[in-house]
Amino acid sequence: MNKMLLLSLLLMTSLAEAKTLVISDIDDTIKVSNILSKSRSAGSALDDDSRFVGMAEIYQALQNQIPDIEFHYVSLAPKILMQEQHSDFLEENGFPITKLHMNSGIKQDPELKQKVIRALLKYEHPDMVIYFGDNGQFDTIVYDQMVREFPQIPSLTYIREAYSRLGESKNPTMPGQIGFVTSVEVTLDLISRQILPLSTYKGIESIVYDRLKKDDGSENFGPMVFPKWQDCRDFVWQWDVRNPTRKLTQIMNAINERCQ
Secondary structure: OOHHHHHHHHHHHHHHHOOEEEEEOOEOOOEOOOOOOHHHHHHHOOOOOOEEOOHHHHHHHHHHHOOOEEEEEEEEEEHHHHHHHHHHHHHHOOOOOOEEEEEOOOOOOOOHHHHHHHHHHHHHOOOEEEEEEEOOOOHHHHHHHHHHHOOOOOEEEEEEOOOOOOOOOOOOOOOOOEEEOOHHHHHHHHHHOOOOOOOHHHHHHHHHHHHHHHOOOOOOOOOEOOOOOOOOOOOOOOOOOOOOOHHHHHHHHHHHHHHO
16 A cells, blocks of 8 residues: 555544534533522423523534534433433424433432543544533533543533522632623634634524513523523623624623623
């Protein structure tokens, strides 16, 4: 086999193995759950409709833009109780899914997320990882630990500011992690890093803007931007957008008003 052919085959193999992993939490990240409230989280357990608007569209855009991508959802919820509900939620709301990882027993394994992510990174050898979580339970700590354990793998960590250090959050967003409160900020950030094309933005902006016009500040169930219980006082806007559209200006004003 001549050297040029061998080099071509090796390059093709390398490209075939290149992979992006999206590792996502569910409750309070893409689904409106209020997991820190026992009464509200119990009420949301069987709810397939309460989602943070725009997140499914971001995941779909990533799937369309990146040929070799996998979506892994990691939840501390017991499989025997919540597998069907979580699967239905993902499917019915259009979230692309490669695999759903959950606790196998009733008793939660607090190390489940580390074990799952560690195994995925060792087995898949991805060229990039995009983490999505929230600042309610352990996502910030787990994702920070994984980034430090695998410093050779480029990664991004997006944390929904669902709670605040001034309120219930005991695990706030950590340095290097990107806090957000709507899917608009995530979209802006992914575009700025040339992971998503600029053409993605308009659709996400319209979804969030249209939903905001219907929000009355008392929502707890259904598709929404801000559930009533969300406390985003820790959030800091960090994107320099020149000449923002009318819709973006109103979205930013709504964020400032809600998170002040």
